[in-house]
Amino acid sequence: MDPVIVAGAGPVGLTLALALARRDVPVIVLDEAEAFADSDELRSPRTAVLGPDTVALVERLGYEGIRRDGASWSAWRTVRRRAEVLRVDFGPRDAPLHIAQHRLERGLREALLACGSVRIVAGVRVDAFEQDGPGVTVHTRGAHDTWWRGSFLVGCDGPRSTVRKLAGVRFPGRTAVDRHAVAVIRAELPEPGVALLHRDPPGAPAGQEVTGRPLPDGLWRLDWLLPPQGRLLTSDALVERLRSTLTAWCGSVVPYELVGSADYPVHQRLARRWRRGRVFLAGDAAHLMGALGAQSVEEGLRDAENLSWKLSLAWHDGASRILLNSYEAERRGAVGARLRATDQALPLLRANSAWQTVRHAVLSGSARGQAELLTDSHLGRGSVAASAVYGRSPLALPAPRSGGGKSGPSPLVAGCDTPPGGVVTDVPVTALDGTVGRLRDRLGRGLIVVLVAPGTGVWDSRHWLTAGLMPRLASAVAALPTRAELVVTETYPGATAHSVLLVRPDGRLVTAMVGCRPAELYSYADLARGGPPVPVGSDGEEPGADDGDEGGHGGGPGGAAGTRVSGHTR
Template sequence: MDPVIIAGAGPVGLALALCLARHDVPSIVLDEHDHPPALSPERTAVLSPETAGLLVRLGHRRLYESGATWDAWRTLRRRQETVRVEFGDRASGGQGPSPLHIGQERLERGLRGALAEQALARIVPGARVEAVEQDERGVSVRTKGANATWWRGSYLIGCDGPRSTVRKLLGVRFPGRTAVDRHAVAALRVALPDEGVALLHREPPGPGAGPEVTARPLPDGVWRLDWLLPARGEPLTSDELVSRVRGTLTAWCGSVPPYELLGSAEYPVHQRLARRWRAGRVFLAGDAAHLMGALGAQGLEEGLRDADNLAWKLSLAWHHGASDTLLDSYQAERRGAVGARLRATDQVLPLLRTSGVWHTVRRSVLSGSARRYAELLTDGHLGRGALGAPPVYARSPLALPAPRGAGAAASASSAAAPSPLLGSCATPPGGAVFDVPVTALDGSRAHLYERLGRDLLVVLVAPGTGVWESRHWLTAGLMPRLAKAVAALPTRAELLVTEAYPGSTAHSVLLIRPDGHLVTVMTGCRPTELYAYADLARGGPPSAVQDRVPH
């Protein structure tokens, strides 16, 4: 079968190629540039622990270690601290793991390095998409530039940015709003108080800082500073930028400490959402499908989630064939999640700006709720709550109650509808799972996130197994029957054991998708129900007309 073609060699396209390689799917990455574009130090991304876990899987931890995690986050208004979040082990009083702050240049360089080690992936420089044709068997792509030719692939994914040629060739509309927010950003090498603590300062004291400034540490003593600017106005001059830098540093340090300006930029925040993310064998991902960024929302993080979601579905289609239900679920899940996040931002944003008519609205609506106001801002920057938490695919076609008679086991017995008496779990169906320690059947130990990205996972909660060698519990309790049930599933799955999972009791069985989202949790081993849910997770059996191109 032909490789998957990926248009665009930015972080999303590179990550998608790595995800596909993890599923043994070959890919060709078309890079319109003759060489990797020069990136600026001020271009960074903040990734949730769940998305940072994807980088660990793709880059063998090197990508993760090239970023910075924080000890804490502070939100201030004038000189008063309104919110403080301490990161770390919850058992020790922390609020969980820190986000990962990473420079986009380091991220892209790390992804390219990891991809260079993959025999299944190839980057083609100087190849800009010019035309796309698709038929029942695949996609043909014509490129111009140094590598002008026709390319043949099984699928095409447009990861070619906000001005996506692939999206335009498909005739997909890209509605939304321009310049929702405007920011100035600078990367400084400077020693600031509270090293390792990120800071959001509302209405900071001193001249020149503006209504809001954020400081987020990076490795090697570098900080990224962001200033909120009026949505419409003249671009900042270099003198005005230096004035903001000096005024902000003076407010925090009492005087201007020595600093080195490594890079700066001014950018507007756009909010746009493509009408369609799939057209037959062609898909959109990353900035080609959505633009976002207000209130700390990270478009790059959503792009990486796109790649993780799409890769395992394409791998099933590439290796075994897949139903339209499975392939359509990419748009249903990811467009739905991004759209919900954009709507939440639109609802909250007017309440968090302090000028004009919205200042009056904010005062009347949020009077006496200053802490909640600060918490909304904090959530947006830390990837929590409606403004940034990992999505829950509750309305996905892969998360509906399994239909009665769904699928048939290898023994030809029909699968009954799953029982409503499901197990308990702190993760809702469709939600992102927690990263707990797990043990494989060969006795090897790892964390759950390290096992994601290939097959379905079946995780048995079995307290006490950690103190015994696997040979002692492989033939005890539920294990023999559960191992047999997993071997009979309609798609490949790996059986793991964990000592505990939040909210689950002993003998709970979790079924987890390759992208780390929970399908269901059951109590005990019920093979027909486990089969029915696994069949549901793959979108049912491959369609008899799999090769047709839907309109």
């Protein structure tokens, strides 16, 4: 088959290309930039906060130095005036990592250049594409005024995505939901490694909000909430805010170096469709989210993780309509839920009156709830974290019962603290060859079947490989319709002994069962791949499918001659 074409070489495009390359899928990355800046200097205050699962994903893909290039936080503090109203301490396994975006891109690009199946084409811009049964043809202008042939096209080309516009996909939402002034400084501040959100600092107008997030090498990113429709902050006004903030935190203006600054609005937008035949959208091309600390970069990397294993399966073995459509169902649903949660929280958290019940360090239940909601929004917890579960995924529905032709949930589904479609807990596991590691480190290679078997940790693997459920379960795993690995764990939260968990390549739980029933395990594994693949040459999307209000298909599947989309975008 032809390579997968990725438009855009930001963090999302690079991660997607790297994830595909690690699965032996050839990739062409089309990058508008003429060259990549190798400088380690922080030229702009663009940064990303990544959770532990996302950091582990990037490490698995080959960027092993991400923890060195970023700063892991030891805690998060939420303060109002001079009183700490909430503190969250992090352990080594649950600490967020804060990294400058240029360092993230450099590390991903270096890992990508080590893959022989990837070609990065700089200085080109997509201006047209055509689709047909077996693939898509993309035209570029710039350094290469030519056509490129690919099996799929993924638009990772940012908020002004040309691919999205050429596909005729609307991008509705809200403009200037929030507005921030940002400064990156080098200074010695109290509690290095502790991020801080300060509401109503002493001497500041009511409702002012400033966050301080540590970076490596003594750098800090400071964000001030500004009136949405106000004038651009002047350099003098920025320095005044900076000095006032440092005084509130340190008691005086400590020595500092201003490295970079910016003034930017935050938009909330969600593309109507994330798939048009063989054309997909990911990252900022599909969604914009940044209010209340939501991180578009991390959500974009989750897009890449979700889409990469599905495109890989389609490229190697073929894919069903359900599998390819599940990308939009899962990721658009999760991002939409997070945007709705943010929209519901904004009126509460931006109203000054919500904080007026705070007196000294004593909070009413309502005010404490506001502080917790604000903290959860910045850390991706609580109601926002609920969007991390793909609750309506077509790949996580109950598998059909065997016999009788009826469908429905199995009567013997095991209890487990992780819901279907949720991210599995990173427990210690042992592979059949005796290798001991973490479940998170084995993701990305195919399905994982996890047997919960207390006591196996004290025995050599050669003893329990031939005992209990293992022989039958190993035989059942070998017969599954797609690649799978069997591992054993001593315990899993909420699961009883002899529970069997089926985990997707992106770490999402398909189901948990009791004991070994090969037919049921096969049924769930077939569900996880969306059913049998369609014949080669089909795009897997319902012909003529649309969302009802966007006009023409734009780059949807055409007949034998294909569908051509071209034009110039602003």
